[in-house]
Amino acid sequence: MTETAAPITTPPQIVDSHCHLDFPNFAEELPQVVARAKEAGVMRMVTICTKLRNLPAVRTIAEAHSGVFFAAGTHPMSAADEPLVSTDELIALSQHPKFVGIGETGLDYHYTAESAEIQKTSLRNHIAAARETGLPLIIHSRAADEDMAQILTEEHRNGAYPCVMHCFSSSPELARAALDLGFYLSMSGIAAFPKSQEIRDIFAAAPLDRVLVETDAPYLAPPPFRGKRNEPAYTAHTARKGAEVFGLDYADFAAATSANFDRLFSKAAAHTESAAISLAARA
Structure with missing residues (x-):
């Protein structure tokens, strides 16, 4: 009697909406990091440039890997040390076919x-660029909830723009303000930490169609890798906790958050679709 080989299962596809692949932590093995991500079902990722002087390296990474896109801006912790980026400068950068978001800023x-x-x-310069280009604004907010809610709301009155609250770990009030503006909340490894029930409750109260997942790699690795270097493959671990929060199977949560990514990062979705059509035509 011959044994039947076990079927090969492919993990559900999911997106790491925010990572930093240009950081020195990945310099020695970036191709392997991207390969491990894809083995885990993380077929697409957005690598974020936090200082525009680092943009050439970030852009090169995105150009070298089919599933990697990039965004750029000035991180708020660097705002005083870097040249003030203008709205026009950000708009010009957005012409690159794999440039899909404005920021992170905040x-x-x-x-x-x-x-x-x-x-x-x-922040206001970045918002203006997001409004002009239609690309999503990527927000970092820490210990600044009142000012953040005020500026996002004021600017939205001047003209709508898409936005994601990256690595959301702020107050329920800021979450509600962002959701009321039509923005998205992104779940990082913080939401999987044992003592992060308050954050999980915030996500549980949010509409599923406004939730993304991310790693913020190399930071904030979820269990069982907490305290170690994070990498895009670990998006799956955060997403499994997210599935628990929403009472869904992992595959359903992965599909929902991937659809949310495509809706918000529509330029990345269009690029992915075009590449798939081109590949099929060559087959």
């Missing part, structure tokens, strides 16, 4: 409260 008063005013100016 406010961080935890470490850099002394630069609050320049952070606000930088």
Whole structure:
């Protein structure tokens, strides 16, 4: 009697909507990191440039890997140390076919409260670029909930723009303000930490069609890798916790958050579809 080979199962596809593949942590094995992500079902990822002087390296990574896209802006913790980026500069950068988001930008008063005013100016420039290009604004917010909600709301009155609250770990009030504006919340490894029930409750109260997942790699690795270097493959571990939060099978949660990514990052979705059609035509 011959044994029947077990069927090969392919993991559900999911997206890491925010990582930093240009950071030194990945320099020695970036191709392997991207390969491990795809083995885990993370077929697409957005690598974020936080200082525009690093843009050439970030862009090169996106150009070298089919499933990698990029976004660029000035991180709020660097706003006082980097040249103030203009709206026109960001709009010009957005012409690259794999440039899919504006930022990360935002406010961080935890470490850099002394630069609050320049952070606000930088944030408004990024918002204007997101409004003009239609690309999603990628927001970092820490210890600045009141000012963040006020600026996002004020600017939205001046003209709508798409937005994701990256690595959301702020208050329920800021979550509600963002959701009321039609924005998205992104779930990082923080949501999988044992003591993060308050964050999980915020996500549980959010509409499923406004939730993304991310790693923020190399930071914030979810269990069982907490304390180690994070990488895009670990999106799957955060997403499994997200599936629990929403009472869904992992495959259903992966499909839902991937559809949300395609809706918000529509330029990445269009690029992916075009590449698939081109590949099929050559087959």
